[in-house]
Amino acid sequence: MKADNYLKLTQFYQNYAAMVDQENWDAWLDMFSEDCVYKVQARENYERNLPMAALSLTSKGMLKDRIYGITETIFHDPYHQLHLVSSPLILSESDDGIIESQANYTVFRTKNNGIAEVYNVGRYLDHLRLTEQGIQIKSRLCIFDNEMILNSLIYPI
Amino acid sequence: MSHENPIPMTPVWEHEDTSRIPFWAYTDEDIHKQELEKLFYKKHWCYVGLEAEIPQPGDFKRTVIGERSVIMVRHEDNSIYVVENVCAHRGMRFCREKHGHVKSFTCPYHQWNYDLEGKLQGVPFRRGVKQDGKAKGGMPKDFKTSDHGLTKLLVATRGGVVFASFDHDVESFEDFLGPTMLSYFDRMFNGRKLTLLGYNKQRIPGNWKLMQENIKDPYHPGLLHTWFVTFGLWRADNRSELKMDEHFRHAAMISTRGSGGKDTQTTNVSSFKESMQLNDPSFLDVEVEPWWDGPTAVMMTLFPSVILQQQVNSVSTRHIQPNGHGSFDFVWTHFGYEDDTPDMTERRLRQANLFGPAGFVSADDGEVIEFSQQGFEQKPFHRSLAELGGKEIEETDHMVSETLIRGMYAYWRKVMGV
Ligand code: FES
Ligand SMILES: [Fe+2]
Numbered sequence: 206m207k208a209d210n211y212l213k214l215t216q217f218y219q220n221y222a223a224m225v226d227q228e229n230w231d232a233w234l235d236m237f238s239e240d241c242v243y244k245v246q247a248r249e250n251y252e253r254n255l256p257m258a259a260l261s262l263t264s265k266g267m268l269k270d271r272i273y274g275i276t277e278t279i280f281h282d283p284y285h286q287l288h289l290v291s292s293p294l295i296l297s298e299s300d301d302g303i304i305e306s307q308a309n310y311t312v313f314r315t316k317n318n319g320i321a322e323v324y325n326v327g328r329y330l331d332h333l334r335l336t337e338q339g340i341q342i343k344s345r346l347c348i349f350d351n352e353m354i355l356n357s358l359i360y361p362i
Numbered sequence: 363m364s365h366e367n368p369i370p371m372t373p374v375w376e377h378e379d380t381s382r383i384p385f386w387a388y389t390d391e392d393i394h395k396q397e398l399e400k401l402f403y404k405k406h407w408c409y410v411g412l413e414a415e416i417p418q419p420g421d422f423k424r425t426v427i428g429e430r431s432v433i434m435v436r437h438e439d440n441s442i443y444v445v446e447n448v449c450a451h452r453g454m455r456f457c458r459e460k461h462g463h464v465k466s467f468t469c470p471y472h473q474w475n476y477d478l479e480g481k482l483q484g485v486p487f488r489r490g491v492k493q494d495g496k497a498k499g500g501m502p503k504d505f506k507t508s509d510h511g512l513t514k515l516l517v518a519t520r521g522g523v524v525f526a527s528f529d530h531d532v533e534s535f536e537d538f539l540g541p542t543m544l545s546y547f548d549r550m551f552n553g554r555k556l557t558l559l560g561y562n563k564q565r566i567p568g569n570w571k572l573m574q575e576n577i578k579d580p581y582h583p584g585l586l587h588t589w590f591v592t593f594g595l596w597r598a599d600n601r602s603e604l605k606m607d608e609h610f611r612h613a614a615m616i617s618t619r620g621s622g623g624k625d626t627q628t629t630n631v632s633s634f635k636e637s638m639q640l641n642d643p644s645f646l647d648v649e650v651e652p653w654w655d656g657p658t659a660v661m662m663t664l665f666p667s668v669i670l671q672q673q674v675n676s677v678s679t680r681h682i683q684p685n686g687h688g689s690f691d692f693v694w695t696h697f698g699y700e701d702d703t704p705d706m707t708e709r710r711l712r713q714a715n716l717f718g719p720a721g722f723v724s725a726d727d728g729e730v731i732e733f734s735q736q737g738f739e740q741k742p743f744h745r746s747l748a749e750l751g752g753k754e755i756e757e758t759d760h761m762v763s764e765t766l767i768r769g770m771y772a773y774w775r776k777v778m779g780v
């Protein structure tokens with residue numbers, strides 16, 4: 206991979222984290238292609254080839270519906286997220302601009318009156334499309350290590 | 363209970379019926395310990411898993427009953443055994459894998475070896491060591507391996523679901539469920555092989571009974587789960603029934619989605635928006651299955667350990683695993699049936715987005731349970747109120763009642779002796 210592409214990729218990963226942390230859901234949606242896949246899946250399911258995931262969204266429409274759900278319908282304790290995302294590891298790169306890459310993440314959750322706690326730890330496993338216009342997510346799997354989700358998972362990771 | 367004596371030595375149920383539930387039922391650690399003994403370890407069948415999780419002889423899954431670690435394993439003869447995960451030697455919880463495949467169980471500490479039924483097969487240095495032609499050390503002559511197996515549980519399997527009991531005098535599983543619950547159980551587990559789709563696991567900081575209550579509470583879905591209402595899924599005038607076993611411990615909430623249409627009286631939710639449409643309607647791409655035989659949703663609470671879910675095409679077991687009075691792990695096992703088409707599997711997976719720790723209509727259940735527990739902890743001398751539909755315990759043909767909760771606590775009082 207060319208150095209400036211790696212730089213773009215790194216910027217993309219960090220920007221994703223920033224948009225999610227800022228709850229900028231329009232920007233979050235814009236990062237995905239129309240035919241995208243977004244899953245938050247326990248490592249146990251992933252490694253045992255079990256398809257179940259905590260969230261399994263297989264179109265941009267579903268992503269939009271999820272945002273509607275978390276902003277308008279699901280009752281939950283207010284909280285902030287803070288993501289720490291490692292630099293990406295390139296797994297493969299195809300001629301048509303599809304990059305397979307991964308990065309580790311840690312998400313801290315802070316509730317009102319609360320102390321930041323480790324909320325979700327895992328890795329992104331991605332298929333990204335690199336074009337002149339920028340990078341778009343074809344698929345993002347958030348494979349998390351936590352055996353138990355701390356009660357509920359509302360916002361995207 | 364008076365404010366002067368906020369935490370009584372002996373909890374007393376002051377109200378004459380169960381339309382009031384004292385907060386100490388959720389906050390008292392001693393009560394919790396008694397519940398484990400009286401509800402999880404004696405006289406009840408508890409959920410351990412699905413046969414589909416251990417398809418081959420030698421396959422095992424580690425799980426829990428109450429707070430005791432157990433192993434469900436398939437024997438060479440295909441039958442299923444459940445043994446306690448505590449070594450008969452010095453008590454180590456020896457099985458560390460969550461699942462796997464074994465020929466026998468070996469405790470790493472001193473290599474005691476057990477067969478798949480939990481019988482002790484081998485003890486290293488049982489005859490001691492030979493030194494200068496003499497045997498030294500080892501187990502005494504009267505040591506019998508047959509006296510030192512793993513604790514073996516009674517096992518009941520039905521329709522591919524496995525239950526176990528530490529209590530070898532427990533009534534049959536069929537009697538435990540009673541005819542009404544059994545008929546709904548058999549509806550969902552009608553002999554077809556199940557296929558495992560995977561797990562969702564969450565830790566909910568609340569008393570485990572709150573989850574049983576939540577699924578015995580048809581009052582909240584149309585009010586808390588705005589998503590249901592927003593997309594026209596839940597209407598208070600849907601055809602529905604509340605049923606129980608004769609002891610009122612188990613229950614089923616049975617409902618059949620109507621043809622739709624607007625009726626303002628059925629929705630009291632302020633955020634209800636008539637015009638809301640999903641961007642991707644495939645979340646709710648429901649296909650009627652022949653085995654439903656009518657109802658589009660049946661939620662069964664089998665006391666104390668499990669909830670059986672059919673919500674349109676999404677089917678799962680939800681295993682309640684307490685840890686202390688104020689927390690439990692909630693383990694969802696989603697499955698399908700052997701004759702599912704790939705489309706049907708996709709449909710079950712898509713609809714699973716509604717459920718589990720991130721689910722559109724389940725994430726909020728975990729949240730309200732957490733905050734209920736917070737309320738209980740701050741004034742343990744107080745009580746909650748469950749009076750919707752009266753003070754009686756009776757089956758109903760509508761959803762506007764808390765009768766199943768009253769029923770559960772009537773049974774709970776009897777077993778707990780309070
Ligand atoms: S404690 Fe298990 S072999 Fe000694
Ligand atoms: Fe609910």
